[in-house]
Amino acid sequence: MSEVLDRDESVADKAAAPLLQIVNGSKVYGGIHAIENVSFDLRPGEVHALVGENGAGKSTLCKAISGAIKLTSGDFLLDGRPVNFSEPRDSLAAGICMVYQETSLVPTMTAAQNIELGNERLLTRFRTLNIQAQQLLQSLNFHVDPATPVTMLGTAKKQMVEIARAVYNKARIIIFDEPTASLTPEEIVHFFHLIRELRSRGVGIIYISHALEESLQIADRITVLRDGKQVITAPTKDLTREALVQHMVGRDVAKALYERKPRGRHERREKVLTVENVTMGMAVKNMSFSVYAGEVVGIAGLIGSGRTEIAKIIFGALKRNLINGGTIRLRGKPIRYRVPKQAIDDGIAYITEDRKRDGFFETMVVDDNVYIGRLATKQGWRFLLSRAGRAKFANYWVERLQISALQRKAKIVELSGGNQQKVVVSKVLVQEPSVVIFDEPTRGVDVGTIPHIHSEIRRLADEGKAVVVISSYLPEVLSVSDRILVARLGRIVAEFEVAEATQDKILYAAIH
């Protein structure tokens, strides 16, 4: 620990020899290059961002660096000396740490215990342990109480503990994989502060994120990968968001992606869904709003604002309070569902925010995933399966959402994130709902797929369906919605017509 901590603050010397170098690295899986001739280097005290679509080779590169896989060809130099890791333990010993998006802390242990995890001595006094941890945390400017069980800490503080553990393990290179995915905007600001703190200690940081703005903000250099090939490595100051997207997808979709299309004030048609004073425990309190046919209502808000919960309550996946739980009306008729099936039979659909947890069936191919959605409805139910019916529904949706047709025979886990999301969307839309709730429709989806999903959202509204889009990403909310609601602490606190909404206004309402 002391070696890292004693380092002078001024180590961040750009001319310094690279900590890590990969020269012409390639990795071949079954004849296909996962990465091909990638040259990558990381200097001490540098943040080097890796960007690229899903499947571009970011994970492969990082796995090679962390020793989880071996490069097929190419040189791997650490401090200028060639190394050959045979297992992750070796890379750890060399000071390379990988921080995953899901925290890997033991929830029931305290922060101090987690920091020491894996390095315990036979006997440890809690007091000594806590004091050591306290010193470490303070030296990093992290305000975390070492004696608190990790389960009581928020996501941002958990991340601090993870970083402290990396420092404790004398990490000289830290790889962050989507570190901000579950952080609120405020926490992200703080997280960037932590990164700068690490950088000033001479730690080399590899930063992977889908949010390009973040990479532009925090990184010193950015490397763009596309289809396993290195497109460009350049200092951040020479790059713009548009340039990055162009490099990533290889075509000019950048501007169109989150463009705010001027939309005429649409006519309010039938009021389809009304939520009145709905309450569920502490998560949702007196929430009220309405959704009309033919419009897209965006719901913005931080994590924990009750956005997902209200969607699941409407859908019957969660139950609101029995007494004083409020009223939900579908075309004027009060509804209270015990199970999602009833909501689906009434034409309400919910597209999950976490497709891996509860979105798709991983053992089934694309067609079966889509067809099973149809079979689970009242109008689509039949006792015997029909090949023709399966092909009909699957073909229609594969074409409508432009799901990569080459992968039809593959199991769904082998698809890219974007294609998986499209399958999940198809599986729900094949049920022909009249109310569709999207929860984080483009989370973990590659840039090339986002326009397809956004245009599908607009198309559903144009077909006269009532559409709700829940999203943490404000440009997305602004680009697809007709009307924007802001949720905070279980309530709807603001409502904007899209023409008058701005990111600042929404953020202000979401936080204050």
Next chain:
Amino acid sequence: MTIDAARGGASGALRRRGRALLASQEQIVLAITLSLIVIFSFALSGFATIDNFLNLLRSISILGILGLGLGMIVISRGIDLSEVAIMAGSWSIALIEMQNGMSVPLAIGVALLVALLIGCFNGFMVAFVEAPPLFVTLASAFVIYGAAFWFAPAWVVYAPKDSSVLTFLGAGRLFGVPMPILVFLFCALAMHLFMSQTSIGRFIYAQGDNPEAARLTGVALRPLMVLEYSIVALLAWVAGWVWVGTTGSMQMAIAQGTMIFDVILVVVLGGISLVGGRGSVFSVVVGCMLIGILLNAFTIMDVNSEVQNIVKGVVLLAAIVLDNFLHPRDEETARQGD
């Protein structure tokens, strides 16, 4: 954070390679089975005869019928430890009623009713009370064992000798083929069609694959689970009918014996993963064949039952290790879609 990396690592890469090379557990077990047939045909005199093969198949048919039910429930991510108890309990009661003068068809109906009631109860407890199936079915196995003794206070209950309805499924032959084999094949075919050609079969796979996704897709999970446990009970009833026909009696002792583990063995061996959602009727058939061939060869070689048990245990362990190898349950798979 580093634990993940350590866990991924070399074994992860090996597993991926393993998955690419080894197509599926069914195929591996089938290959082993076929090679054993070839080896034993040459090595053991009296193995490669029609009579021995029929005998071999007949000896595994009850296990196979039970395995079909348990296989389906394991595919749905459940388990039913009461299957053998349902078979023994329902038929002990029926045979006692026959001794007391009830007509044979009516008693068979009583056995069916008792079996289905227990199945529904298991399903109800798992689906609506949301109790873990392992403990629900373990508890009902005990209750059945005790209650059946109450109704039928005897270790062994004998069937009336003169009833052809009762003995045909167990002792009869059709075109020279023993009926138990035909019953097993019929049940396997019916179960195969049910699982692969009906939407309920699809839903069972979906439930085993990802129960929460199935719920959000609109599958009515609770009625489905009651149906699943009832089907297990139904197959237990069929297996009991064959058992009574073969042996002319029913023993309550098997409810407390190791038979249920043999059933689990053939299910897991054939490639029905304990993860759920994977495997098929074919897996059960292949698993049965392998076990049948091993036991038959042991009988011919006159290996004692202790050694047989050891071999069964080792085979079960090997099957579970293989299952773990082919369907790992770590973050490596969870992260595959990235």
